Amino acid sequence: MTPGPACGCAILFIFNVPGALVYFVVRWLPGARVSTDWAILNRWKKSRQIPRLEVAARNIGNAHQFVELGDAYRETGKTERAAECFTKALQKDPASLPALWGAAQVEMQRQTFAAAKAHIEQILARDSGYKFGDVSLAHCRTLIALKEPDAAHEKLREHLKRWPNPEAHVLMATLQTECGEHAAARQNLESMLLDLRGGPAFFARQNSGWARKARRLLRKLPRG
Numbered sequence: 001m002t003p004g005p006a007c008g009c010a011i012l013f014i015f016n017v018p019g020a021l022v023y024f025v026v027r028w029l030p031g032a033r034v035s036t037d038w039a040i041l042n043r044w045k046k047s048r049q050i051p052r053l054e055v056a057a058r059n060i061g062n063a064h065q066f067v068e069l070g071d072a073y074r075e076t077g078k079t080e081r082a083a084e085c086f087t088k089a090l091q092k093d094p095a096s097l098p099a100l101w102g103a104a105q106v107e108m109q110r111q112t113f114a115a116a117k118a119h120i121e122q123i124l125a126r127d128s129g130y131k132f133g134d135v136s137l138a139h140c141r142t143l144i145a146l147k148e149p150d151a152a153h154e155k156l157r158e159h160l161k162r163w164p165n166p167e168a169h170v171l172m173a174t175l176q177t178e179c180g181e182h183a184a185a186r187q188n189l190e191s192m193l194l195d196l197r198g199g200p201a202f203f204a205r206q207n208s209g210w211a212r213k214a215r216r217l218l219r220k221l222p223r224g
Helices: 005-015 017-031 035-059 063-075 079-092 097-110 113-126 130-145 149-162 166-178 182-198 201-206 208-220
Strands: none
Touching: 035 063, 063 079, 063 097, 079 097, 097 113, 097 130, 113 130, 130 149, 130 166, 149 166, 166 182, 166 208, 182 201, 182 208, 201 208
């Protein structure tokens, strides 16, 4: 009897485990919709690291150890403990960019955007490209949350010159729509969607949520 496809797959996996793993990582995993599962796994891994990081913070006690512990607390949803760690890190080293960024992220999770903005502006004053644009984009988000549209528009314009990522395009188009700049918003969104279609497949998958938001916004825009 000729072995079926399932039997063939089993033989491939049993006798060619390295090849199967390579296929899983290179071909299957990038296209799979498992981001939620990976987020849960990452939180679990971080939670397992917390006891070791607590010992390091207690025994060594430098800013670096408190930043690592604060990041682990923040990524596992323990924002109050994370905030305490970043405060201690900044007491040890007030100029620590990782501590300022950690503190800013905690404040954004708490939706205390004025405090987040203060931390972010300290970072950007020293390194405008810190975290490859993540801090710059967070600055734009805080300005929008604080209802400072003119400042947000200007910072988004500067951000998009260096990092034309889909989220920034959608945020800019939203501001343009609110200001009645419908033609500019449409051009912005259509250009972003065109770039996504012509770019790498994995990047399009990573930004599928922003693509959906862009299409919804486009449908609401008047033509002409």
